[in-house]
Ligand SMILES: [Zn+2]
């Protein structure tokens with residue numbers, strides 16, 4: 007075992023080895039180099055992608071194109087924490103002081119590829135993101151974590167509570183997806199999937215003043231929350247003919263915009279069916295299995311705009327602002343918080359998804 011002195015430099019972390027083989031271990035507390043920041047993690051959310059990874063989805067462990075996960079790794083990309091160490095130059099570069107609340111964008115840009123060099127850093131060819139690869143991009147399911155050199159970091163207002171600030175990353179993703187949808191005044195907008203990010207998309211889309219906001223899900227509890235957060239119509243796709251109802255609500259044409267945030271392959275097919283001709287389809291969901299659709303709907307039948315959406319580039323300052331002004335509310339979204347030691351229970355509750363929406367871990371509480 008560690009001597010008390012040596013132990014001082016160690017922390018508890020969840021370490022992923024194989025699907026369903028994650029372990030609570032003592033690992034070294036990260037050290038800071040030039041322009042690097044170490045935070046004490048206050049909260050970290052468990053995202054649908056974390057669950058799919060834990061459950062062993064091929065996309066993460068096999069590919070194509072290649073295995074995404076590089077074990078052993080510390081999961082967690084939806085973190086918020088307090089600055090405890092600043093390397094030389096970090097304070098000036100990020101306007102951060104010890105004790106500040108801080109966040110880092112999920113992607114660690116290389117700043118060398120054509121995407122990074124043209125400002126499209128979120129599509130960085132290297133694609134290092136926190137929480138899936140061991141090493142420099144270890145994530146936040148630990149007592150401490152490092153924001154390495156070259157990352158994009160922000161100070162978060164102190165008055166934003168941790169269980170609100172933990173939603174900055176998911177909300178940034180939601181804002182980017184809504185921006186990709188180019189919603190016009192009066193549009194009929196359908197969002198598929200009332201999970202944490204779908205419910206954020208709903209509130210952000212509302213700021214665009216659409217004609218009707220329609221939320222789809224299979225869980226009544228989530229649909230009720232969607233209604234409370236401003237959905238005009240909610241449809242339980244397990245019980246109702248969602249395509250017929252959306253068409254009925256749009257003089258038979260179909261919705262103008264469809265944002266897919268459920269990650270279920272059926273939601274792709276359903277979206278292509280309920281969207282009007284020349285409509286815009288935004289794909290955000292991460293699928294555990296391949297989605298197969300008839301591509302002639304996209305060209306020959308409807309001439310659709312199909313737009314992908316990935317991460318939340320340039321959206322973190324807006325996300326912080328919306329949360330601060332309560333234009334986006336997350337108190338009904340962050341439903342459970344557990345200490346790090348109970349990560350298995352937390353994953354189980356997050357996977358069930360009946361009573362929970364976003365489950366978070368608080369690595370420095372009761373550990
Ligand atoms: Zn996420």
Ligand SMILES: [Zn+2]
Pocket residue numbers: 115116117118119120121122123127129130131132
């Ligand atoms: Zn790059």
